[in-house]
Amino acid sequence: MFNSLSDRLQDTFGRLRGKGRLTEDDINVAMREIRMALLEADVNYRVVKGFVARCKEKCLTSEVMDSLTPAQNVVKIVLDELTVLLGSTDSKLTLAQNRTPNVIMLVGLQGSGKTTAAAKLAYLLKGQGHSPLLAACDTHRPAAADQLATLGGEIGVSVYRGDGVDAVAVASEAVREAVDHLNDLVIVDTAGRLQIDEEMMNEAVAIKRAVRPDQILMVLDAMGGQDIVNVVSEFATRVDFDGVIMSKLDGDARGGGALSVREVTGKPIKFVSMGEKPDSLEVFHPDRMAKRILG
Numbered sequence: 001m002f003n004s005l006s007d008r009l010q011d012t013f014g015r016l017r018g019k020g021r022l023t024e025d026d027i028n029v030a031m032r033e034i035r036m037a038l039l040e041a042d043v044n045y046r047v048v049k050g051f052v053a054r055c056k057e058k059c060l061t062s063e064v065m066d067s068l069t070p071a072q073n074v075v076k077i078v079l080d081e082l083t084v085l086l087g088s089t090d091s092k093l094t095l096a097q098n099r100t101p102n103v104i105m106l107v108g109l110q111g112s113g114k115t116t117a118a119a120k121l122a123y124l125l126k127g128q129g130h131s132p133l134l135a136a137c138d139t140h141r142p143a144a145a146d147q148l149a150t151l152g153g154e155i156g157v158s159v160y161r162g163d164g165v166d167a168v169a170v171a172s173e174a175v176r177e178a179v180d181h182l183n184d185l186v187i188v189d190t191a192g193r194l195q196i197d198e199e200m201m202n203e204a205v206a207i208k209r210a211v212r213p214d215q216i217l218m219v220l221d222a223m224g225g226q227d228i229v230n231v232v233s234e235f236a237t238r239v240d241f242d243g244v245i246m247s248k249l250d251g252d253a254r255g256g257g258a259l260s261v262r263e264v265t266g267k268p269i270k271f272v273s274m275g276e277k278p279d280s281l282e283v284f285h286p287d288r289m290a291k292r293i294l295g
């Protein structure tokens with residue numbers, strides 16, 4: 001992931017390092033290259049514009065610390081801005097202390113990785129001492145409940161399927177089931193479509209009303225590129241959500257979605273998924289990701 005973006009940025013910084021003192025022209029050229037690299041990585045245009053303007057302003061006005069060369073100063077400024085763009089600090093999963101079970105609801109388009117993310121999250125939280133129950137509320141994709149049941153079996157987490165027809169009822173019953181079986185968490189998988197669709201949104205809103213989730217997480221495919229921004233904005237307006245699980249970051253995602261989502265929606269990335277296995281979900285660290293991108 002981010003390979004092409006990383007290569008491009010490293011080329012730019014390499015050219016700056018070869019120069020010693022930096023003129024305003026040198027900074028302008030570097031900023032133009034960074035702008036092109038970000039646009040080619042499919043970062044949202046408005047995000048790129050703001051980002052490059054902030055970097056440029058700082059490069060032209062900041063004092064270079066004694067311990068840094070002018071080129072290192074530019075790298076530090078870009079690294080700091082990239083960290084801010086990715087969300088500055090880790091955004092933890094917020095669970096209510098005084099409510100059992102807590103409910104986490106996952107939303108997103110079909111194929112985004114929602115069902116596998118539900119299982120991965122269950123696995124991660126089980127490892128932290130929780131006792132999750134998975135609720136199979138994607139009643140539109142026939143194989144989804146079977147897929148969740150298989151994944152639940154692999155990780156030793158129960159899956160509630162109900163009648164497999166009425167998603168809102170399945171969600172509500174799953175919460176009651178969790179109370180009966182002393183599960184402290186219910187993770188609700190919901191239906192997605194290939195495109196935003198009225199019925200899907202209405203159903204997500206109805207599930208939200210019925211089970212009042214403590215956290216709603218939107219699962220986003222990192223390969224999605226520019227259109228991620230539209231999808232996310234639509235979900236933010238209609239269902240609203242607390243944070244993002246960015247999936248498929250192990251692929252050759254160019255990175256545009258991951259770099260755009262925070263600024264476009266104000267919603268933090270909370271987890272990233274780096275593979276298909278149950279243990280491939282990680283808490284997202286903006287600073288580590290920014291360092292990884294800059295190489």
Ligand code: GDP
Nearest residue numbers: 110111112113114115116247248273274275276
């Ligand atoms: P859903 O329709 O949103 O529930 O999507 P699924 O959970 O069924 O995932 C769609 C496909 O993406 C499946 O083949 C998953 O194994 C795959 N997938 C999900 N997350 C990841 C990931 O982080 N990395 C990779 N490489 N594949 C993933």
